[in-house]
Amino acid sequence: MLTLALILFPALTACLLLLTNSGTTRQLAFGAALIETALAIYAFSTFTPNATSQFGFDYPWIPSLGIRLSAGIDGISLLLTLLTGILVPLIVLSTFNRAYERPGTFYALMLFMQSALMGVFTARDGFLFYFFFEAALIPIYFLAAMWGGANRIPVTFKFFIYTIFGSLFMLLALVYLYYQTPATTGSAHSSAIVDFYKLKLSASAQGWVFWAFFIAFAIKMPVFPFHTWQPDTYVESPTPATMLLAGIMLKMGIYGLIRFILPVTPIGIETWGQTAIILSVIGIVYGSIIAIRQRDMKRLIAYSSFSHVGLMAAGVFSQTETGLQGALIQMLAHGVNVVGLFFVADVIYSRTDTRQLDQLGGITRTTPKLTVYFMIIMLGSVALPLTNGFIGEFLLLHGVYSYNHYLGLAAGFTIIFGAVYLLRMFQKAMFGPTTARTESFADLTLSESWVFVPLVVLVFWMGVYPQTFMKMTEPAVANLMKYIGTTAISMK
Amino acid sequence: MFPIVLLSVFAVVLLFLGFLKSRSVLLPATLLFLVAALVANFLDWNKTYLYFNSMLRTDNLSMVFTAIVLLSSFLVVALSGSFEDDEAAQPAEYYAIILFSLVGAIMMIGYENLVMLFVGVEILSVAMYILTGSDKRNLRSNEAALKYFLMGAFATGIMLFGMALLYGASGSFTLAGIASYASHAQQGLSLIFYVGLLMLLVGLLFKVSAAPFHFWTPDVYDGAPTIFTAYMSTVVKTAGFAALLHLLAASFTYVYSFWGIILAVVTAITLIAGNVTAVYQNSFKRMMAYSSISHAGYLLIGLAALSAQSRQAIVFYSLAYSIATISAFGVLMLVTRQRGMQTLSSNPLSNESFDAFNGLAKQNPLLGLAMATSMLSLAGIPLTAGFWGKFYMFSTAVERGQIWLLVVAVLMSAVGIYYYFRVIIAMYFRDGATEPIRISPVFRYVLVAAIILTIGLGVAPGLLQGLF
């Protein structure tokens, strides 16, 4: 039942928010998001670390087709629900110094988005998953296209068409899988995800199901060469929407890889996994190199995110336990870091009206707080030991390396390049002589500080004692590995 | 059977009501009649009857289709309030023709005999020719009516020829008789049987505007007064597909191998022609005409597959499509009228373009929401009824294993999103000088009902399941 509350609560409060349009809207939204955080943390703390799905619910949805409203939290979902629960109130809080037109709609869309994201991460029915997967797209599209920058309309439209196009293929694959399932009581087929795991598909069927899923998720993450929508969309969207996109939404893609591609199409991965890994690694290197050349902070972070996601995808496709474990931890860490980085860019932009690195400089003189927070989060992204990025990237690289040494080596560039462009960004923005725009730079306000504090706490917590999070996912990952193993073997 | 009798009587009554001085009584009276017919429709619920020597059949499926048709016309009629202000309009005649045409639609839904199908198609078609040309002073309307009439008459001729050939082969006009003849497919059937089936299909496919018999659609939908375009693109299509479904399922399952592939090819052509051409339109109304062609394509998927799912799929899809289309045309009518008053330009083309919707949602949130919901539903985005419609359709094709057709359909859905979202973008993200549009209460109720139905069916598609 807790899952039901996690999914429904934001949607219901969003409906209420639609009716308000006053200055207190954001406080209400923040309060609602905090309650959701409490629910997510409660779920996290009472979760029993084993492979089962917990706190779930299960109702008939379309009885004659055997499609059910069923959701629950297992080890893989848990971290992502936690991430969604923690990040959304911070994102809401980050908007407190801005006045958005029509705040009722704005915050309602954010909460609708949260609802859909929770649904994606907890759905245990294939079609319910698809339903939420698409439903998450609508609020973010409207957020980006209504409150975005000057060029927002074509850019967000491209994003929308791209992602919908991909997910239509996923729908095909889901319907196909559905018709392969054996009869259950009351209906001819079943759309439960676990039933998809039990299918024994032929090699050619696995091949195309693999690609149908891969295109959908690769566009969402995005993986090279499906990434062309991403930088522009991140730049043109209002920062809260960018944070939702980069912090949480792209995890839907990686989550989908883990949830569907790995267990359902083991032979498909055997045939095509190498192609996928190579694409991911190309993305890592390509994203990093482009990030180094960027002058716009937001665009730089966008490319860095693209590069990091490539590593996560590569880790998943390595089909090793460490790679999977790393991807799960890194999803959490990346969410925290990227939201922090985008918020830094937003803070700077709100005071200087520019994100161009060559127009910035010398901000440290007046801003001790911002400097410290920025540095910690930046170091987390660089994956310095004792920060959250380290453990995830280490595991991921280990996974990719054990799959193929050369690819592992190439993927390792992500750390070096990451250090290059992030440190360069930090240095250009914060040090050096002040410019006309940064002369009277005010330090963080109280609400802004409170966005950073939880993020920084998480950076250290995950860096110093990742066991809190790892032990939750271990049984689920082991269980998943078993699936990969057994289906692959039984097919041989 | 009950709705047929009631509607025929009511329509005559309406003609007499037209003599009254007051026009304002007509609209409520028509709505009342439609509700009465809707209630009467369900009197036979859960029973199966054959009326008048097996001419007409009522069972749950036909009642559901009848209910969809009646509901659509109820919504359309409710949106027709503007006739009261228009001096040249003749609402009594319009409403009477609509009610009469529903008789034809119900005959197409419940026929058991090809003669009934023919008379039903003719009643519906002739009514549509007249309504298309009802805007007498408008040259486009005249042209559309003439075009529709000539081509429609031609299609009817082909259909009739097909029926005659089927009779020649099987010696029967009844669906059961034809089916019993077709059941000897193993021993070989007469050649004229196949030719007859093909011609009958061509005639019906013309009526539902499937490619390559769709060339009349854009001009006719564009030229007809918007309110009748809404009627045409929903009621005629639903009735046409009900007729096709019943025909193929009841009589021709034995020769699926013959027509299955033909319909699949027609489906693919329809999807491609409708969607791709819609992209290039600048007029919203014309875009909707092409979109209706493309939706005929999606509905045809269910026919071409003709699996156990097909009935449910077609019922759900036509309901979702009808609601979304009507509310979209409703908003279009308001916007066109508003633009017409603002710019005082008599050129209706510019008032129906995509640009006319610029900034609509800012001043008129309800209109924006109604339009956005219907566009999302037509595009098949989750949370709306249209998604489940597409889902059911795709399932039927997967069940039949027509994967190539599905790939075409999926690609074309993506194309469809492109042009449906042009409207949403115009309404929400572009700026336009709009003042709030005055919406009459009836209009408001219809739009709200359409939104609720679309989203309700999108969240809980199982609601409709209990019905059949």
Next chain:
Amino acid sequence: MTEFLAFFKTLTPTGYLFLLLTALTVISAMGVVTARNPIYSVLALIATFFCLSGHYILLNAQFLAAVNIIVYAGAIMVLFLFTIMFLNLRREDEEAKTNLTKIASVIVGGTLMVMLIMIFRAKSSQLPVGSTVGFEPNTGMVENLGHLLYGSYILPFELASVLFLIAMVGAVMLGKREAGDRHF
């Protein structure tokens, strides 16, 4: 060729008459479409109707034949002629067809033709089986027709009245004089 001749020899006088009438029907129907002058068109149409009536008589349906002549060849054609004379359509102001229409009609017609050819090729081994067993020669007589129409086909027969009502209402509605309209 010899088969064809052999087939000819087997025909009864009725058969010859049928072939003759059919040929005449098709020719005059072509005349309707191809004639440039509308008056010739109408005359050709009348000829077509007469030929069709001949077919009805061959089928022993004298009532239908008579009705066909009285209603179509008689009343409706006279109406046509009147209209044409009023409109004075002597000049050849044929509307030029655009390429798009031509392409469209070629596509539509071509599709139909391809489909028909497909069928004929696929099924050409199976010729239609003409069977006269169970044929009631008096079906077309007026008494039997009446029994059918008011018996088993009563419902479509009655509902056809709805069709006529629609047509009448529509004709009145479209033809009604409007304020400001000028008729001659």
